Amino acid sequence: MLKKWNIKRKEEKMKKTLEKKAEETKDLFQELVKKNSEIAILFGQGKKLANPWKIGDNEDQYEGKRFPTYFELINPKNGKKNCPENSYCRVVFETDVENEFLDRPNDPGELRISNDSLIKSKRLRNGKLTLTVVPELISLKEGDRITIDVELDSFGAAPTFAKSLILNITEADKGKKKKTKTNKPKDKNDNLNLPNISLLEKEDWPEKWSEDSTILIKESDKDLDIYVNRDNVNLKRTLKTKKLDQSEIELYEERFKIALGLIGFSIYSQLEDEQDKEKVIQKTTKPISQIILPLIEELGDLSDLM
DSSP: OHHHHHHHHHHHHHHHHHHHHHHHHHHHHHHHHHHOHHHHHHHOSOOOOOOTTOOOOOSSOOOOBSSOSOEEEEESTTSEEEEETTSOEEEEEEEOBOTTTTTOSSSOOEEEETTGGGEEEEEEETTEEEEEEOGGGGTOOTTOEEEEEEEEEOTTSSOOEEEEEEEEEEOOOTTSOOOOOOSSOOOTTTTOOOOEEEEEOGGGOOTTOOTTOOEEEEEETTEEEEEEETTOHHHHHHHHHSOOOHHHHHHHHHHHHHHHHHHHHHHHHHSOTTSOHHHHHHHHHHHHHHHHHHHHHHHHTOGGGO
């Protein structure tokens, strides 16, 4: 009980301090935009950034087992999932294995999924295995039905668990509008919103990516999607060398994502169209990825909370 209370108190203290710093950072950003027209042009008007300092509200520290003792389908519970043909849906399994089970260096497990091309992402976190299913990836249409078989294998150290579900493709989500092209000349600085920044799992890496790859930027119309490598060698090294609880791990990942994503965005916005943007961004952000987390930690003066 005392251990749990100390963990909870530490997380509450960290949360309050970090959220206060986030507000100060937000105010500073607004002041910079107000005083500097070039920064205003760079970021434009639009989406609000996610709070890079916010940590989870977990009541207790999750402590998974080295090998799973159970594996259950909890969404959908009845084994049948409806998914709009033009959108996505999530399938969730519950287990009791540790978060690193599938990618740890010693005795890793394996996740096998039939019709794997349907799966955009996989995430094992705190006893939940979440699969993001996208019918458009294999051109499924309304009325199609497909079976997805999922196996969690420990290679003899524990039983191999197998579950199946039926995916029913339903009519298109009418609320999801398709983008239409116009004849108006495109100006990349015209009402440009803050980019969508997300972490990219190893299983979703582009073909030429490796552990030291950093950022992938995709542009469509006036939107930019920035994908930051969640399995970047420098991020993983930092997480490995520090004794972090789950909320602190998520904190470091969010810092890495926002900081490196915005740096990549600022570089991208300065490049000419004829340049090999992907090559330039990788070359410039790789060395930055080595120092970005230690730099944030020092500038934020958060060492007393770690």
